[in-house]
Amino acid sequence: MNKQFVVLGLGSFGASVAVTLQKLGCDVVAVDQDMELVTDIAEKVTYAMQADIENPKLLESLGSRNFDGMVVASSENLEGSILATLAAKEMGIPYILCKAHNERHAQVLRKIGADAVVFPEEEMGRKIAKNLVSANLADWIELSPDYSIVETAIPKRWIGKTLKELDVRRTYEVNVVGIREEEEGRVEITPNPEMPLKEGMILMLIGANEALEKI
Known part of the structure; x- marks a missing residue:
């Protein structure tokens, strides 16, 4: 029903x-x-x-x-x-x-x-403001006042490196929950940590707002 x-x-x-x-x-x-x-x-x-x-x-x-x-x-x-x-x-x-x-x-x-x-107008306003300030972010979804999920282009300094090599969780205090390859229209929810990151990929990250903003 x-x-x-x-x-x-x-x-x-x-x-x-x-x-x-x-x-x-x-x-x-x-x-x-x-x-x-x-x-x-x-x-x-x-x-x-x-x-x-x-x-x-x-x-x-x-x-x-x-x-x-x-x-x-x-x-x-x-x-x-x-x-x-x-x-x-x-x-x-x-x-x-x-x-x-x-x-x-x-x-x-x-x-x-x-x-x-x-407060939908306020919440949308905060989201738009964050996207304007962080121009490389494709989307920013607030989970709470302190934590969010973001979609962002691969930082240039990460291109060619693997998630294992970057040790994102320990080094940047965020978790990679998915990778989207726009050219192929494919989303990897459990990305291979040994796969080199390529230009054009979109990372899906979750973590504290402060940690996400640093990236």
Whole structure:
């Protein structure tokens, strides 16, 4: 049986989450008070409806007890997001993710039972800034405030050397979790430590942000 989610609020963040969940094979109910936003997403999700997320009967009418998770993506409507989170918690929805307007809003959401609180604009801003500063990085994914996964071109000083020779874990305090060869379109999840590194390869590294930035 497909996982089922309800997404409340269909701004850019909420709509993106709803459509992506649907593409991943989930059943998605998308809700917003703005009929234009509902119409725009109607053919991209399982079911879309116009409703006020402050309505205490909304989740009950959707049969939300059967949902695997709920995303409250309407951060501008502080009261609505808080009431929806409370209602979802009382109904026993297993996982509740909320978008917060500010840190105070986030604190309230956590206290009333939100399993995760996100600031998508801030998180994307940090990611873009890191990519701008580290121009050689293909991608930077934060795992926590201190640890990340990055994709980066092979540093010039590493070309022709092997992972065993470089002893990356001990010397640089990061782990190589994969190598991508763009020309061949191949990804090695368990790279051969005896294989010489070539120009054009993309390394996938995991470690503390401080160690990654040094590389």
